[in-house]
Structure formats: structure tokens, C-alpha cells
Amino acid sequence: MKRLAWFALVIVVLGVGIAALLLGGGRGPGSSTGGGMIEIVMEEMRFTPNRIDARVDQAIVLRLVNRGAQRHDLIFPSLHMPGLEGQEAILEPGETRTISLRFDTPGEHTFLCSLPGHAAAGMTGAVFVRP
Numbered sequence: 001m002k003r004l005a006w007f008a009l010v011i012v013v014l015g016v017g018i019a020a021l022l023l024g025g026g027r028g029p030g031s032s033t034g035g036g037m038i039e040i041v042m043e044e045m046r047f048t049p050n051r052i053d054a055r056v057d058q059a060i061v062l063r064l065v066n067r068g069a070q071r072h073d074l075i076f077p078s079l080h081m082p083g084l085e086g087q088e089a090i091l092e093p094g095e096t097r098t099i100s101l102r103f104d105t106p107g108e109h110t111f112l113c114s115l116p117g118h119a120a121a122g123m124t125g126a127v128f129v130r131p
Helices: 002-024
Strands: 037-043 046-048 051-055 059-066 096-102 107-112 124-130
Touching: 051 059
Parallel strands: 037 059, 051 124
Antiparallel strands: 037 046, 059 096, 107 124
16 A cells, blocks of 8 residues: 555656646746746845846847835846847836847856945846857
């Protein structure tokens, strides 16, 4: 009887795992390999999520939501970001803004809040771009 109960438990765990992979596509909350919008919440002193996965030349749409009590922004210090000019505007508490990005080179592209002390306190993240 114990063997049957153990077998049933294994089947249930495997079924839940397979369902999660099928429904979630096997990607985390910051993945964008299938397109769509990624919401980034800005709070004191963090971005959630602070990791985004993407591919070269894939359009990424970020919905920036400032749920913090302070002003925040999201900038990419990389200078090779075509079309990003003017996208880094400061968001006041409660504001939301949507930006579109496309990375032309693979690698780790960091982003941060440029307001004094915010990045130093941990308000940073990165987009990991694969070929």
C-alpha cells in the first residue's frame, strides 16, 4: 500500500510540473522570448523583476509602474541602444509608462534608477540578450 501511495504522489508532482511548464512556457516572469509585455514595478529600492531575458532584434515592450513613494526612472547606461532617447523620463509615484526596446547585440545590458543613491541601494537590473 505504501508503494502505491508513493507512486501516486510522484505522478501528481510530475503532472503539476509538466502543467506549469506548458502553461508558463518554461520562462520566468521576466522572459520575453514569446513577445508580449513585461511589467516592471519600481519600488524602494528595487525593480521587480530585475532580470529580463530576450533575443537580438526582438521587440520588447516594458510597462514601467512606479508603486514607490519616491520618483524613479529606468535607464540603460549602454550607449548602443538605438531609439531609446527620451525614454528614460522620471516617473512620479503612481505613474505608468510603456516603452519599446530592441537590442542589436547579445550580452548583458544593465539598467538602473539614476536618481541619487537609488542604484547604490540596489535599484538595478539587466536584460540578458541571446543571439
